[in-house]
Amino acid sequence: MTSPARPGLPGRAEVSVRPARPDEAAAIAAVQLVTWRTAYRALLPAAVLDDWDEAAAISTWRTAVLSPPTPAHGVLVALDGAVVAGFAAFGPAELAAGEEPLPEGATTELTALLVEPRWGRRGHGSRLLAAVVDLGADSGVVRLQMWLPEDDTVTARFLEGAGWAPDGWVRTLDTGSSTFRQLRWHTLLDDERGVQ
Incomplete structure (x- = not known):
């Protein structure tokens, strides 16, 4: 899961993705806060x-990270050098x-996919x-899904570019002082670990 630094670009940090460690909880929370404050200020x-x-x-x-509710739950971090630049959390849908x-285990839900804006x-x-696709395919998952605020066009464009599409399901969340709609996006995993 590691991409080496490119030859000819001195000083370029190594980037990688791996399972999160307990001592990275503060960095994950910081990414979540900064990203939410940037992307969801008008929503939350x-x-x-x-x-x-x-x-x-x-x-x-x-x-x-330490005690996931099931073996199918997980948290991954994206590293830029030694810095936690983003994270993904997932579990049974x-x-x-x-x-x-x-069928049980057929669908994994991506509950968070956040990259701090500066990264x-x-x-x-x-x-x-x-x-997440690789881990899902390794465990027999055939479908990934994610609930996304209807107004989050940046993440929607990202998912669409990765082969995802809305599946028609909509839900309304109550924040305590307002409500907002979420659309559910999904993709099917193909035999070659890509998406259809």
Whole structure:
């Protein structure tokens, strides 16, 4: 999962994706906060973003890494040199209201795919997504899905470029002071570890 530095570009940091370690929980929480404040300022209540409970977020991510709810849950980090530039979290898919269940383990849900804006456009998101695809294919997953705020056009364009599409399911989340709609995106894994 590591891409070596390119020859002829001295000083270019090595980039990689690997499973997160417990001591990276603070870095993961920091990426989440900075990215949410940048991308979702108009979507999430100010209290969520401005009154961020850093200790609780770090504890939550440490638990997710150390004691995932099932073996199918995981957290990956994207590294730029030694810096955590982004992360992905995934697990068994939750059904939408009224949705018929798929065979157990057939679908993995990407619950977070965030790259801190200062590390954007360097391939970290693509590497994270490719790693989730590889892990899913290794464990027999045939479909990936992700709920995305309807107004998040940046991530929507990224997923579309990776072969994903909305699957028609919509849900409304209540933030406590407002609501927003999420669309569910999905892709099917093919036999060659790509997407259809």
